[in-house]
Amino acid sequence: MNAFVLNRHGSLVFPSSVMPQLDFSTMESLDQLDTVIRRDFETKAPSGSDILDRIRTEGYDSRYALMRDLALNLFWTNRFSITMYDKRPTRWADVPRTRSDVFLPVLQPWEDGETKVAAVESAYPTLPPRWDADVEDGIFGVLFDVFGHRKHHATTLPAVKPTVAEFLQDPGNLTFRLPAYDPDFPVYDYDDVLDCREDVPELEALHRWAMVLHNQYPWDRAAVELARADQLADDDYVVAFHPRDREVRDFLRRLGAGATGRPRPVPRESRQPVRPFPAVDVRRQFTVMPRLECLVAVHGDQVCTNDDVVRNSAYNWSPMSADEIREKTGVEERRYTSLSLEELALQAAEAALAKAGRGPEEIGGVLVCTCTSSRLIPSLATYLCGQLGIYQTHAAYDLVAACAGMPYGLAEAARLLQEVERPVLVVCAEKFSDKIGNVRPSRMLFADGAAAMVVGPAADGQAPDFDYLQTYASGPASEVNSIIWPNPEFDNNITVFGPQVKALAGRYLTQMIEEIGALPAPDGAAGSLLDSIDLIVPHQANKTMVLQLAERAGLGADRLYFNIERTGNASSASIPLAIHDAVRDGVITEPVRVFAPGFGAGAVAGYAVMRVDPAVVQVQGAAAPGAAPEEPASTAATERGPASEEMREAFT
Known part of the structure; x- marks a missing residue:
């Protein structure tokens, strides 16, 4: 990814700041990946329960503060899918059953999800805008469309998803089900993200975040539900996960072979030189x-x-x-x-x-x-x-x-x-x-x-x-x-x-x-x-x-x-x-x-x-x-x- 680019407004944009990409060629173990994920996605991200508590205790002083927490929560929710996998809605009858590089997420219903969504929806209009009400309302619309239609719990999501064969071993496993899929569902392309322009720098950054998060769910989110493995019909669409590049595929292969992190050498205690080094x-x-x-x-x-x-x-x-x-x-x-x-x-x-x-x-x-x-x-x-x-x-x-x-x-x-x-x-x-x-x-x-x-x-x-x-x-x-x-x-x-x-x-x-x-x-x-x-x-x-x-x-x-x-x-x-x-x-x-x-x-x-x-x-x-x-x-x-x-x- 380019270090920086100039968009059509002549402004600098750093793609790596808004489009998460990890170099999996450097990953040696799940522990190492867990350290990176926790630092980059989890440390600063509030959970849905945290957001609900802050709303109830009047912990937000502006609409921007609430939106920023929503975005951080959604990046955390997508911490593995956005860095490791391409999401491909696929007709269930067409999903390969035995391949080792096609995965289906096993999901759990979001506990008190409706309560948390309703709290955010009702709290937002009561908060004052931080800078620009119209711009903030537009960004909130994009973020809430993602947050408000979230169905699954995020805490227990694993980095390594089960293969389709592993998913089918338990008929009660839940995954995404789409009754239909429009391959032309509107998403923001690369230039849309780069050319985003707002007068307030903080809002420009948040707007880009919202675009990237929108693109993580390129389908009719209101129609999505969680369905059991034994209830999937041939014409249902599921969201199949594919390794996003060769480095991820090789990382998963290394994990399958039992790769673990190497021990680090312990440095000796440093000693002062026997005499100073003169200039x-x-x-x-x-x-x-x-x-x-x-x-x-x-x-x-x-x-x-x-x-x-x-x-x-x-x-x-x-x-x-x-x-x-x-x-x-x-x-x-x-x-x-x-x-x-x-x-x-x-x-x-x-x-x-x-x-x-x-x-x-x-x-x-x-x-x-x-x-x-x-x-x-x-x-x-x-x-x-x-x-x-x-x-x-x-x-x-x-x-x-x-x-x-x-x-x-x-x-x-x-x-x-x-x-x-x-x-x-x-x-x-x-x-x-x-x-x-x-x-x-x-x-x-x-x-x-x-x-x-x-x-x-x-x-x-x-x-x-x-x-x-x-x-x-x-x-x-x-x-x-x-x-x-x-x-x-x-x-x-x-x-x-x-x-x-x-x-x-x-x-x-x-x-x-x-x-x-x-x-x-x-x-x-x-x-x-x-x-x-x-x-x-x-x-x-x-x-x-x-x-x-x-x-x-x-x-x-x-x-x-x-x-x-x-x-x-x-x-x-x-x-x-x-x-x-x-x-x-x-x-x-x-x-x-x-x-x-x-x-x-x-x-x-x-x-x-x-x-x-x-x-x-x-x-x-x-x-x-x-x-x-x-x-x-x-x-x-x-x-x-x-x-x-x-x-x-x-x-x-």
């Missing part, structure tokens, strides 16, 4: 001084606002408004790309070589920092070599260091430079938009983007643009596995475990600040390395979280530059994208010393203390309309010179 002192430890010849950025071509996220709310999300997303993450919009990751990286690489004035024959190494590439053979780095016309280079390989990708890439480039004494191309590129699926924390944060830098040898006697380079990795297993992709437990989508991410980020940020606070300022200047920093450009992980951690580490907000409000979290590309935007927006107007810390998946981290001259940054475009830079950073850049006494005073 690389570039001047002291290297012979060839690295120089930043250029930095270019390629932002995603499609803006995804917080309203777009809400318009695409998935059936398994808790309610959250656009303002709440901003308050929780600092993100107002994120950028997605319609290009492939390879195309995005190639754009950045080509622009970097052009900006640096370097030909392919001059490049000594190509490093690609990414954690979202599905290209293994050839690596993305070697792919770029071929596309760029690099006949041979000393080394070309991918680095998977997630959000610490830029510090890792720059450190590796500086090392390679010692061997080849030729420019090294470093590309940081990520495409998350097609790896998020319907996971809400990831959808709120992650974005697409690429940046490329050429690190070349400085002229004899010229100071390096890099003072210190540092990398780290690992920690407790909970932190190492705090961000996972692909994650079978979340349908192979990227998954973020917030508390563990915050723990590793806080641990590393504190360690970094202590390190650079203890190192001497370069060039024999007074004070520490920290005192000499003009601007801090951190990994744009989550603005709210980073500000909290920075404050805990003793850093004021006025020392940090953020662009996450407009770009989201682009992992390895986030720091170079932010440096570019700082130049574009006038925050960096002359050479400054930047501290660039990164931290993320795999419990990796690193930083670069580097000189950024705006002249080497290729500005891609003006600031977005209405998007002003951070006031403290802008004031600091326009009123004070780099590394000046006033700058140090402001940052102390």
Whole structure:
């Protein structure tokens, strides 16, 4: 399923958020499926009894609140059929009796169903509309037509339905019976769902939910009844269930063969290293001084606002408004790309070589920092070599260091430079938009983007643009596995475990600040390395979280530059994208010393203390309309010179 599409209104739509699809190739056992189903469908869904109790206790404050519960209940009711099976109304005489891949659901009458339906029908008109009465009435009509004609109990539905032969073993088994079936019964097609448009994002999402749920019962619902196996006549129609794809069929086959989940290895308790790993002192430890010849950025071509996220709310999300997303993450919009990751990286690489004035024959190494590439053979780095016309280079390989990708890439480039004494191309590129699926924390944060830098040898006697380079990795297993992709437990989508991410980020940020606070300022200047920093450009992980951690580490907000409000979290590309935007927006107007810390998946981290001259940054475009830079950073850049006494005073 496409990561995102543009509908006829020009709006972003995420099909996976409203059309549930599970990757059954990753399922090993019924227990694993049960975990996924409970998380995605059952945890937030009220039962019919819950809805009835809330109505009786006046627990609903609006029509929208009641409708949302109805939709969640109906997704839960369809939790197995919507993810595993195609429903095909079939004349009973034509249903195969011995096939192993045709199933009939065994159903139980819905206890007090009529009472629950009547309560919803009578309660809805007494509740006030939340936003738009006419729109809400239309959505309610679609949802209630499904809910009001439900006949069966949902709690005891099994994932694996009985075959027809198994169903017939008990004459008293109940299943759906339709007296007739119209194959042209109206349903919403794919474009209807995509092109749904409402002024209120929450209502647009709910309207899509209602359409998808309507399509689960493409027949005259009022005429449906539950019938015993021994009362079915040849001309009756039953609803036969067929595996929806080969992955489901193979999963059912594995279950039939007795497949069970494999035991997971238990991680050892982590131990501190025998001694700290010192940062690389570039001047002291290297012979060839690295120089930043250029930095270019390629932002995603499609803006995804917080309203777009809400318009695409998935059936398994808790309610959250656009303002709440901003308050929780600092993100107002994120950028997605319609290009492939390879195309995005190639754009950045080509622009970097052009900006640096370097030909392919001059490049000594190509490093690609990414954690979202599905290209293994050839690596993305070697792919770029071929596309760029690099006949041979000393080394070309991918680095998977997630959000610490830029510090890792720059450190590796500086090392390679010692061997080849030729420019090294470093590309940081990520495409998350097609790896998020319907996971809400990831959808709120992650974005697409690429940046490329050429690190070349400085002229004899010229100071390096890099003072210190540092990398780290690992920690407790909970932190190492705090961000996972692909994650079978979340349908192979990227998954973020917030508390563990915050723990590793806080641990590393504190360690970094202590390190650079203890190192001497370069060039024999007074004070520490920290005192000499003009601007801090951190990994744009989550603005709210980073500000909290920075404050805990003793850093004021006025020392940090953020662009996450407009770009989201682009992992390895986030720091170079932010440096570019700082130049574009006038925050960096002359050479400054930047501290660039990164931290993320795999419990990796690193930083670069580097000189950024705006002249080497290729500005891609003006600031977005209405998007002003951070006031403290802008004031600091326009009123004070780099590394000046006033700058140090402001940052102390």
